[in-house]
Amino acid sequence: MRIVAMDTATAVCAVALLENGRPVVEYNPVLVRTHSQRLVPLLDEALAEAGWTRSSLDGVAVGAGPGSFTGVRIGMTTAKAMAFALDLPLAAVSTLEAIALSPILPAAGSASGGTPAVGPNIVPAVGDLVCPLLDARRGEVYTALYRITGPADLQEVAPAVSPVLDDWLKQLPREPLWFAGEGAVAQRGRPQEGAASWRIVAEPFLRGQAVALLGRRELKAGRRLDPVEALPHYVRRPQAEVLWEERRGPER
Numbered sequence: 610m611r612i613v614a615m616d617t618a619t620a621v622c623a624v625a626l627l628e629n630g631r632p633v634v635e636y637n638p639v640l641v642r643t644h645s646q647r648l649v650p651l652l653d654e655a656l657a658e659a660g661w662t663r664s665s666l667d668g669v670a671v672g673a674g675p676g677s678f679t680g681v682r683i684g685m686t687t688a689k690a691m692a693f694a695l696d697l698p699l700a701a702v703s704t705l706e707a708i709a710l711s712p713i714l715p716a717a718g719s720a721s722g723g724t725p726a727v728g729p730n731i732v733p734a735v736g737d738l739v740c741p742l743l744d745a746r747r748g749e750v751y752t753a754l755y756r757i758t759g760p761a762d763l764q765e766v767a768p769a770v771s772p773v774l775d776d777w778l779k780q781l782p783r784e785p786l787w788f789a790g791e792g793a794v795a796q797r798g799r800p801q802e803g804a805a806s807w808r809i810v811a812e813p814f815l816r817g818q819a820v821a822l823l824g825r826r827e828l829k830a831g832r833r834l835d836p837v838e839a840l841p842h843y844v845r846r847p848q849a850e851v852l853w854e855e856r857r858g859p860e861r
Contacts (some may be wrong), residue, residue: 610667610828612651613691614821617644617684618676618704619743619791624651626659627816627825632818633659640813645682662733663695672815672822673701673752675769675844676743686840693836700827701839702820705769708741708790709755710819714808733757733787733810738766740781742792745771750792751844752777761822771845790814 626633630661634655636792640647671688674681685701688757692699713733735757743751754767763812771779789810827833 610825611661611665612668612670612821612825612828613655613666614670614817614824615648615652615684615688616672616704616707616725616815616817616820617648617687618672618674619680619815621815622647622651622814623672623707623815623817623820625821626654626655626661627818627821630822630825632821635680635817637813637816640737644680646685648687652691653654665856666695666697668698668700668824668828669822670702670827672704672707673839673842674704674751675745675842677769678843680840681843685839689836689839693788697829698833699836699839699856700824700832701834701842702823702827703753703769703842704745704815705741705743705751705753705790706755706763706765707819707823708743708815709753710761710823711813711816711857712739712787712789713757714761714816714818714822728860730746732769735759738784738786739763740788741790742788743790744795745793745845748773748775750774750777752792753855754781754786769842769844 610629612627614625614627620639622644623637623639625635625820636651636655669688669692673685686697737757738839739755739757740752749771751769751771753769755763756766758764787808787810789812793809
């Protein structure tokens with residue numbers, strides 16, 4: 610099975626190609642508000658590097674958020690259009706789960722079972738908790754909690770939410786855990802406030818390979834989405850929508 614994967618919900622414009630569970634090509638550039646310009650060229654570059662054509666693909670995977678509202682829409686729209694145009698099955702996966710999975714995957718270009726991308730001695734291990742963090746503004750974060758159950762497997766402990774960061778930290782289990790993602794960097798100097806060891810995995814923020822592997826899991830399980838009806842997973846409503854309703858007032 611040949612899968613193309615993408616995620617633009619964060620600062621990373623993640624693109625990857627996967628064949629029968631094996632990573633073939635992976636690009637994870639950190640961009641600043643240029644995802645709409647760079648995503649399709651990156652997809653074309655990845656296909657060219659692999660020697661694939663769009664007609665040789667068997668499925669499309671996309672990070673459905675949460676994250677930047679505009680970023681989520683860019684990735685979802687592109688993936689849906691590709692799946693619809695090529696009549697391919699579509700899988701939408703959690704961007705937070707992809708962030709949590711990214712640090713435990715082998716480095717790009719390494720053999721299976723090689724050293725994860727974060728390097729030796731600072732790698733989350735089986736049994737550890739991983740907490741992805743993304744800035745949701747207004748003092749809130751997008752987050753969830755996962756436990757590593759295998760070399761490339763996670764179990765969801767707490768689903769995606771968008772709490773106030775201080776409230777969320779007070780709820781975390783008092784056992785060693787890792788923070789991952791862009792929002793984790795800002796927590797490096799934060800007091801641990803009674804928690805067990807907090808460790809930061811700042812990079813990789815998000816890898817296309819993680820999105821591809823999660824998408825393959827969904828497709829193999831038969832969880833395929835209609836490209837026309839597939840929706841982003843924002844977790845909370847866009848602020849513009851909330852403000853519009855507040856200004857409009859209650860229905861009469």
